[in-house]
Amino acid sequence: MAHLSAYLPWCGGLDDRSALVSEAMRLHDAQTLGHCARVSAISLCLGRLLGHAGRTLDTLMKAGLLHDVGKLSIDQKLLNAPRGFTPEERALVRLHPQHGFDLLEIADHEQFQEVSLIVLQHHEQWDGHGYPHAMAGKDQHPLARLLAVADVFDALSSPRAYKPGWHEARIRDHFARQRGCQFDPEMVDLLLDNYAPCVAAREGVPDIPPAW
Numbered sequence: 001m002a003h004l005s006a007y008l009p010w011c012g013g014l015d016d017r018s019a020l021v022s023e024a025m026r027l028h029d030a031q032t033l034g035h036c037a038r039v040s041a042i043s044l045c046l047g048r049l050l051g052h053a054g055r056t057l058d059t060l061m062k063a064g065l066l067h068d069v070g071k072l073s074i075d076q077k078l079l080n081a082p083r084g085f086t087p088e089e090r091a092l093v094r095l096h097p098q099h100g101f102d103l104l105e106i107a108d109h110e111q112f113q114e115v116s117l118i119v120l121q122h123h124e125q126w127d128g129h130g131y132p133h134a135m136a137g138k139d140q141h142p143l144a145r146l147l148a149v150a151d152v153f154d155a156l157s158s159p160r161a162y163k164p165g166w167h168e169a170r171i172r173d174h175f176a177r178q179r180g181c182q183f184d185p186e187m188v189d190l191l192l193d194n195y196a197p198c199v200a201a202r203e204g205v206p207d208i209p210p211a212w
């Protein structure tokens with residue numbers, strides 16, 4: 001099979017740990033890895049617009065690529081089910097930030113400490129109604145607040161088995177209504193003021209075929 005780096009040209013020289021974990025995600029569910037690759041590219045775009053560079057961008061790139069690694073603990077058929085989750089399934093899915101954190105902590109690598117923290121917090125919300133720890137406002141890591149916007153932007157833009165991809169006006173309306181609720185208002189403004197480059201970053205990511 002083609003090496004994953006062929007589909008992730010913006011990642012540059014992906015370190016061995018990140019490459020190995022990404023390949024494992026691809027074996028489990030290429031659709032989820034495709035989402036993660038797009039979130040990585042969108043996060044990088046937003047990070048550059050904020051003036052980040054070097055190590056911070058590298059951390060963002062890896063956090064985007066690995067943010068849903070905890071979904072390795074969830075059956076692939078459930079992840080892509082053409083329906084909503086039952087309460088029991090939803091509770092299981094909501095464990096994935098903690099599972100991702102626990103997995104990446106094993107890497108015991110200084111940069112992964114920050115990546116794993118962003119992974120843990122990517123479903124926290126500005127208003128404190130997120131999970132797993134109901135953190136509010138700036139208690140959430142700043143790069144996790146950025147990634148949370150990139151994550152939902154891709155999820156809404158993408159067709160799923162249970163929904164079509166949303167058009168721009170509907171996505172803009174969603175973010176405007178969740179500004180200061182689900183999302184950091186500054187991150188929402190950054191996205192909405194730079195919508196076209198974020199779309200270009202997302203659409204620049206090639207489809208990643210299943211590993212088998």
Ligand SMILES: [Fe+2]
Nearest residue numbers: 067068122123
């Ligand atoms: Fe997630």
